[in-house]
Amino acid sequence: MATSAYFHIPFCAHICHYCDFNKVFAAGQPIDDYLQAMDKEMEWTAAEFGSHLKTLFIGGGTPTVLEPVQLGRLLESIHKHFQFHPQTAEFTVEANPDGLTKEKLAILRDAGVNRLSIGVQAFDDELLQAIGRTHRRGDAERAVAMAREAGFENISLDLMYGLPGQTLEQFLADLETAFSLHVPHLSAYSLIIEPKTIFYNEWRNGRLRLPGEEAEAVMYEAAMERTVAHGYQQYEISNYAFPGFESQHNLVYWNNEEYYGIGAGAHSYIDGVRRANIGPIRHYIEKVERGEWPHRDVHRLTFREQMEEEMFLGLRKTEGVSKERFRQKFGREMSDMFGEAIRREIENGRLEETATHVRLTKRGKLLGNEVFAAFLGEM
Incomplete structure (x- = not known):
C-alpha cells in the first residue's frame, strides 16, 4: 500500500523550449472536465489501494496556472479522498515565479500545502528568454518573498546548467543569487535535449549552441562545491538541502518505494506493478467518463527488474x-x-x-x- 501520491496538472500558459513533460497550452482546454476526471480517479485509487498519505506532490505542467477557484477545487478533491496529517505530511506544489499570487498562496496554505518547488531555472534574464521562460529575475525574487509572507518556510528552487550559450560565470552568479535568498532546498539539473521539444528541433538543425560536456561537468562540480560551502548537503545527484529539508516525496522514488500517480500521463508503482496513464487530455477524460481506469500501460516487474531498479534508483x-x-x-x-x-x-x-x-x-x-x-x- 502506497503512502505517497503525485497529482499531474498538464496545463501551461507557455511551453518552455526544453520541456518534454506531458503538457498543453491551458487556453481552450477542458480544465474543469479534467479536474472532474481527476476527482474520479482519486476516488477509485483511494478505494482500491488505500487513502492514507505521508507525501503529496502536485506537479505539471504548471499547477499554478489554474484559476483560484479551480485550484481550490483540486485541493478539495484531494482532501475528500485522501487522509494526511497536516503537521507530519509533506505536501508540495510546483509553481512558476510569475504564476504565484497572494490569493493562490493563501489557498495553498489553507489546504495544508507546506512546501513549494519554484521553477526558477536561471536568474539571468537573457538566458531565461533564450530557454522560453516567461518570468525574469525580479519575478523569482518576488515569488520567494511572497511565499515567505504567506507562511511558507520549506521552499525549493530549481536551477539548470548546460543551457545554450551559458557560461560558468553566469551559472556561478545564479548560484550566488539562489544562496542570497536563503531557501532550504536547491535542485540543479543539467539540460537534456529531449525529442519533441523546441530545443531538439534546433539541435537537429545545428542551431543550438551548447556549452559542451566538459563545461557542463565543470558547472556540476561547481554546484557540488558551492552548495556545501553554503551549508547545504548533497543528498541526491541533483539535489541539495539544509539538514531536515530533503524532499521526502522524491526520496520515495529514489528509495524505490510505492506511490500513486493521478492525472493524464501520471505514473504509479504499486505492488510491483508500474502503471502509466494515458497522456492526451481528452482521451484521459473520456476513458474516466466511461468508468475505466485511464491506464495506457501496465507492467508487472520481474524479480530481476525490481532488484535492478533498487540499484539504479538508489545510487542516485x-x-x-x-x-x-x-x-x-x-x-x-x-x-x-x-x-x-x-x-x-x-x-x-x-x-x-x-x-x-x-x-x-x-x-x-x-x-x-x-x-x-x-x-x-x-x-
Whole structure:
C-alpha cells in the first residue's frame, strides 16, 4: 500500500523550449472536465489501494496556472479522498515565479500545502528568454518573498546548467543569487535535449549552441562545491538541502518505494506493478467518463527488474544503496546478485563500497547514467 501520491496538472500558459513533460497550452482546454476526471480517479485509487498519505506532490505542467477557484477545487478533491496529517505530511506544489499570487498562496496554505518547488531555472534574464521562460529575475525574487509572507518556510528552487550559450560565470552568479535568498532546498539539473521539444528541433538543425560536456561537468562540480560551502548537503545527484529539508516525496522514488500517480500521463508503482496513464487530455477524460481506469500501460516487474531498479534508483542518492535494506527487501545479498558490476565500477573509480552501502564516487556522479546502465541485465 502506497503512502505517497503525485497529482499531474498538464496545463501551461507557455511551453518552455526544453520541456518534454506531458503538457498543453491551458487556453481552450477542458480544465474543469479534467479536474472532474481527476476527482474520479482519486476516488477509485483511494478505494482500491488505500487513502492514507505521508507525501503529496502536485506537479505539471504548471499547477499554478489554474484559476483560484479551480485550484481550490483540486485541493478539495484531494482532501475528500485522501487522509494526511497536516503537521507530519509533506505536501508540495510546483509553481512558476510569475504564476504565484497572494490569493493562490493563501489557498495553498489553507489546504495544508507546506512546501513549494519554484521553477526558477536561471536568474539571468537573457538566458531565461533564450530557454522560453516567461518570468525574469525580479519575478523569482518576488515569488520567494511572497511565499515567505504567506507562511511558507520549506521552499525549493530549481536551477539548470548546460543551457545554450551559458557560461560558468553566469551559472556561478545564479548560484550566488539562489544562496542570497536563503531557501532550504536547491535542485540543479543539467539540460537534456529531449525529442519533441523546441530545443531538439534546433539541435537537429545545428542551431543550438551548447556549452559542451566538459563545461557542463565543470558547472556540476561547481554546484557540488558551492552548495556545501553554503551549508547545504548533497543528498541526491541533483539535489541539495539544509539538514531536515530533503524532499521526502522524491526520496520515495529514489528509495524505490510505492506511490500513486493521478492525472493524464501520471505514473504509479504499486505492488510491483508500474502503471502509466494515458497522456492526451481528452482521451484521459473520456476513458474516466466511461468508468475505466485511464491506464495506457501496465507492467508487472520481474524479480530481476525490481532488484535492478533498487540499484539504479538508489545510487542516485549520495548515501547510495543499503546492503541491509536490499537483503531485507529481496532476501538476497547484493554482492551475490550484482557483485561483478560492483567490482567493475569500483575498478573504474565510479563506485565505492562501505561496510553498509554501495555509492557513487565524485567521478561516478559525473557519469551516473553509465554506472546505472551497468546494473541492467547483469544477472
